[in-house]
Amino acid sequence: MYRIVHAFLTLEQHLRAVVSTPQSYRPERCPHCGFGELWSHGYYERKADHSSHAALNPLPVPRFRCPACCRTCSRLPLCICPRRWYCWALQQLVLSLLLFGLSLRCAAAVAGLSRHTVRRWWRWLREQTQIFAFLLRSRFPELGRTTDIASFWRACLRLMPLRQAMAWLDGDGLTVP
Numbered sequence: 088m089y090r091i092v093h094a095f096l097t098l099e100q101h102l103r104a105v106v107s108t109p110q111s112y113r114p115e116r117c118p119h120c121g122f123g124e125l126w127s128h129g130y131y132e133r134k135a136d137h138s139s140h141a142a143l144n145p146l147p148v149p150r151f152r153c154p155a156c157c158r159t160c161s162r163l164p165l166c167i168c169p170r171r172w173y174c175w176a177l178q179q180l181v182l183s184l185l186l187f188g189l190s191l192r193c194a195a196a197v198a199g200l201s202r203h204t205v206r207r208w209w210r211w212l213r214e215q216t217q218i219f220a221f222l223l224r225s226r227f228p229e230l231g232r233t234t235d236i237a238s239f240w241r242a243c244l245r246l247m248p249l250r251q252a253m254a255w256l257d258g259d260g261l262t263v264p
């Protein structure tokens with residue numbers, strides 16, 4: 088939670104920002120204790136380039152250390168999904184297909200994924216929708232007029248991409264994929 092920076096839509100933008108404006112990743116406060124002045128604490132590396140050459144891997148992810156509680160945290164750009172290897176755009180495609188009524192088998196075939204993965208994403212979305220919808224509606228009142236899971240997410244994804252919705256929820260303290 089509180090890991091996603093609302094900026095940097097591409098890995099190239101992220102790499103440039105890490106070098107030229109590293110302060111844009113610094114959290115305003117410690118996510119563990121709330122202390123206000125975190126120190127830079129280097130980087131960790133993770134793979135996030137899904138292109139055929141994967142030339143940008145591994146990518147640096149900025150870390151910070153809290154001088155008050157001594158714990159560390161890291162910040163990710165919008166273009167990197169915190170806990171799943173697959174990119175947000177592919178997840179949005181799959182979930183959109185399911186929201187429009189395609190079968191798990193069909194969505195998996197379109198996306199080139201296993202049905203197991205697609206089923207897991209779909210179950211996650213349905214299980215989390217109640218709390219996600221509550222928090223997103225309190226921030227975006229125009230989402231309040233929808234009645235069921237599918238119409239809520241269709242309205243949400245018309246308003247903003249999945250990665251943006253997840254960044255808001257991450258900022259609200261929820262664990263997102």
Ligand SMILES: [Zn+2]
Nearest residue numbers: 117120153156
């Ligand atoms: Zn702290």
